[in-house]
Amino acid sequence: MLKLNKKIDRFLKKVGKRVTSAIHYVGEVSVLTGKAFYFAFKPPFKMGSIFQQANFIGVNSFSIVFLISLFTGIVLALQSAYALRAISGEMYAARLVALSMTRELGPVLTALIIAGRVGASISAELGTMKVTEQIDALQTLATNPIKYLVTPRLVALIIMLPLLTVYSDAIGMLGGYIVGVWKLKVGSVMYLKMSFDYLVLKDIFTGLIKSVFFAIVIAIIGCYQGLTTEGGAEGVGKSTTSAVVVSFILIIAGDCLFTTLFYFAFG
Numbered sequence: 001m002l003k004l005n006k007k008i009d010r011f012l013k014k015v016g017k018r019v020t021s022a023i024h025y026v027g028e029v030s031v032l033t034g035k036a037f038y039f040a041f042k043p044p045f046k047m048g049s050i051f052q053q054a055n056f057i058g059v060n061s062f063s064i065v066f067l068i069s070l071f072t073g074i075v076l077a078l079q080s081a082y083a084l085r086a087i088s089g090e091m092y093a094a095r096l097v098a099l100s101m102t103r104e105l106g107p108v109l110t111a112l113i114i115a116g117r118v119g120a121s122i123s124a125e126l127g128t129m130k131v132t133e134q135i136d137a138l139q140t141l142a143t144n145p146i147k148y149l150v151t152p153r154l155v156a157l158i159i160m161l162p163l164l165t166v167y168s169d170a171i172g173m174l175g176g177y178i179v180g181v182w183k184l185k186v187g188s189v190m191y192l193k194m195s196f197d198y199l200v201l202k203d204i205f206t207g208l209i210k211s212v213f214f215a216i217v218i219a220i221i222g223c224y225q226g227l228t229t230e231g232g233a234e235g236v237g238k239s240t241t242s243a244v245v246v247s248f249i250l251i252i253a254g255d256c257l258f259t260t261l262f263y264f265a266f267g
Contacts, residue, residue: 028224028228029220029221029224032146032150032220032223032224032227033216033220035146035150036146036150036151036154036219036220036223037154039144039146039147039150039151040151040154040155042147046147046148046151046152049148049152050152050155050156050159051156052152053152053153053155053156053157054156054159054160056118056121056156057114057118057156057157057160057161058156058159058160058163058164061113061114061117061118061164062164062167064113064117065110065113065164065167065168065171066167066171068109068113068168069101069106069109069110069167069168069169069171069172069175070171070172070174070175071175072101072105072109072172072175073097073101073171073172073173073174073175073176073177073178073179074175074176074178074179075175076096076097076100076101076105076172076175076176077093077094077097077175077176077178077179077180077183077184078179078183080092080093080096080097081093081179081180081183081184084096090180090184090186091180091184091186091190091191091194092194093176093179093180093184094176094177094180094186094191094192094194094195095194095195095198095199097172097173097175097176097195098173098176098195098196098198098199098203099198099199099203101168101169101172101173101176102169102199102203102204102206102207103203103206103207103259104207104255104259105172106165106166106168106169106172106207107165107168107207107208107210107211107214107255108210108214108251108252108255109168110161110164110165110168110211110214111161111165111210111211111214111215111217111218111251112248112251114157114161114164114214114215114218115214115217115218115244115247115248115251116244116248118157118218118222119218119219119221119222119243119244119247120222120240120243120244121222122153122218122219122222122223122226122243123221123222123223123225123226123229123239123240123242123243123244124226124236124239124240125226126149126222126223126225126226126227126229127225127226127229127235127236127239127240128229128236129149129226130226130227130228130229130230131229131230131231131232131233131235131236135149135227145227149223149227150219150220150223150227153219153222153223154215154216154219154220154223157215157216157218157219158212158215158216158219160215161211161212161214161215161218162208162211162212162215164211165207165208165211166204166208169204169207173195176195177191177192177195206258206262209258210254210255210258213254213258214251214254217247217250217251217254218247218251221243221246221247221250222243222247225239225240225242225243225246226239226243
């Protein structure tokens with residue numbers, strides 16, 4: 001009986017420690033988010049840093065977003081056509097590709113790409129600055145690290161990720177068009193008509209709203225993990241891994257939440 005009580009006590013302590021750690025993590029991330037948004041509206045504005053980050057996040061991601069979105073559209077059209085062949089409805093693959101890319105796959109895939117490419121880079125860069133005491137040097141020079149390092153990345157991601165999402169939607173639909181016209185032998189005009197007749201602004205804005213949330217997640221999680229890095233090079237590696245993993249989880253969970261909300265609230 002005594003051994004059982006000790007095991008229960010250890011278990012409860014472990015659970016309590018995990019819960020306390022999670023609450024502490026959420027609290028610190030929330031504080032960082034609030035400060036980053038506060039400095040986004042407080043002059044002086046770091047326009048040079050924002051443009052630099054926007055170029056790194058957006059322009060340098062065009063090629064990888066193009067390839068992944070194109071192949072996703074192609075695969076989605078092929079799989080849709082295979083399923084619709086039973087009812088001779090291959091032409092409806094155009095509608096399925098358009099809706100899937102704009103509402104779900106476009107924003108989610110783009111966010112995952114950027115989280116893996118940019119989120120990891122942000123965490124590694126800030127983590128290296130942290131362990132080499134460069135952030136302490138900024139504070140010594142009366143420079144706020146959040147305004148100087150976090151806010152430009154947050155603003156750049158909020159601007160560029162929705163643009164990349166629209167780009168991803170278009171390229172994914174292009175992939176579906178290639179399959180529909182060349183493989184399924186659907187007329188070009190008919191395929192475009194089937195794609196856009198059923199596509200409304202609500203579908204596009206649904207994906208764009210998600211992309212703004214995903215941008216905030218990627219920026220804040222990447223910066224937080226970098227700013228809290230400890231333990232030298234090993235710590236930088238752990239922070240980078242944590243930034244990508246946590247961002248991926250929050251992106252998928254957020255997508256589920258927003259999809260449910262939009263489904264029940266807006267139909």
